[in-house]
Amino acid sequence: MAAVLSVLETDLMAYRRTWRASVLSSFVLPTLFVLGFGLSVGSFVDRGGQLGPVHYLDFIVPGMLASTALQVAFGESSFPVFSKFEWIRTYHAMVATPLRVVDILGGDLLFLLLRLLTTTVVFLAVTSAFHAVHSWWAIAVLPVAGLLGIAVAAPIFAFAARVDQDGYFPMLMRFVVIPMSLFAGVFFPIDRLPEVLRWLAYISPLWHAVVLCRAATLPGFGVSVLTAVGHLAYLAAWAGAGFWLALRAFRRRLVI
Amino acid sequence: MSPFRRPRPAPDQVTGPVGATGGAQAPDAPMIHARGLVKRFGDFTAVNGIDVDVARGESFGFLGPNGAGKSSTMRMIGCVSQPTGGVLRILGMDPRRQGTGIRARLGVCPQQDSLDPELSVKENLVSYARFFGIPRRVAKAKADELLEFVQLTERADSKVEPLSGGMKRRLTIARALVNDPDIVLLDEPTTGLDPQARHLVWERLFRLKQQGVTLVLTTHYMDEAEQLCDRLVVMDGGKIVAEDSPRALIERYSTREVVELRFGAASLEDMAGKLAGLGERIEVLPDRILLYAFDGDEAAEAVTGRGLTPSGTLVRRSTLEDVFLHLTGRTLVD
Structure with a gap:
């Protein structure tokens, strides 16, 4: 465990230089979401009465929260990981020390987890200020956002360790991350989608996290314990499989 | 002031057992011992059955043209690459099973720079020391000591990027020394440096040698090998084609x-x-x-x-x- 923590420590040492900008943007982002989508788009949606008595702002805040976790996970797992193999080569330096590949991977994922948790806490604070959070259960979004982040980031760690050029990441963003954000129930309930697209939402980890986050912050969207466990298990399966793939990819790259 | 305390204290282990065999090694046992060592990548044989023994305190060189198998051999000694065949013992330990314990006692200066540009010069040393489980306070003191040794004290708080090639290489050498290693592995330590920078690196490496550190290096600079190596092997096509001191090789083959x-x-x-x-x-x-x-x-x-x-x-x-x-x-x- 000390080995994993020493890797986390190095990530934090580097983060010390950029934390201000990063924390600032984690305040600015939810504020813009609330103003841009929640209040302005929301005023049209609420007038149409599509969501019944539920305000659109309240509806999208938990979805936005999950999709922000997805963005952070993508940001910390694509270019930074590729760079540590190809450009700055710090993974190659680390593997020459007593650290094992699993320690390196574990340390970086732990750092990502911290980033996810701080971003989510700030998101909750900002949206609460706009009265968009309606239950103390909202605290439960913290582990959900963390689990979603790992579920998404771990497979991207594996991907970043296997590709030979960084041009794949904008494609991953365009063809996977953005469509996932659009069609996984963040902006509208997926029962409005044709069946094919609905199945894509079911497959994506994001939808499962959105359902859980919405259940936590919005009374009336609650789920049974069994359903909640099912969603969590699905996310955990992504995280576990992703970790296994990442470990294999890292070993192949570093210990040959 | 010497940055090396000898006899060195037992290294703090981060993970895994360090293997009692390593600590209890006989003083005259070879630091590195290879017999019939083979490394294959698919159909390609990079190292084709080499025998090597490196004694404590010795400066040992691997020479050879590109593709001779030097770097593959170094990677196996550094325990980041598993031998395909043959025997390899480092500090009396088996890299197949005790890689973590061996790496704890090696210092590695890779061919390509791998310094962290997001950290300062000193932070690079401190963070690396932490990977060896060295306590933070000790790591900071050690970093100061080593920066003095490689003449980078004034750049301690500088970022890495503006450093010259020679300074980066010296910093990498300092980084390889944070754990008071028993063996320092240097893969082409002065390739790409200008003459002044090369001489400064040689001078520092010579100081290490005088302090009794075992050095293992690869190079294709003949003057470097003559300056630094007590003994060397010439590799070609994955095999050792000659082995001796620089002087003796000249006498025999020239x-x-x-x-x-x-x-x-x-x-x-x-x-x-x-x-x-x-x-x-x-x-x-x-x-x-x-x-x-x-x-x-x-x-x-x-x-x-x-x-x-x-x-x-x-x-x-x-x-x-x-x-x-x-x-x-x-x-x-x-």
């Missing part, structure tokens, strides 16, 4: 001196014919003829004695380069 003869526009092949019988060996290069002889001046006189008038004559001592080219050929390997 002559004491070499006469370099230039003949302006004249055909060198014709000239070589006229030189037949002089010296021990004659080699024709595109621009000059090399005449290998025990006494260069005597051989040069003999050349003029035959009525030949070279446009240029240079008598020099034989170098490792002559040995190297003799053993591995003059064909360009890319």
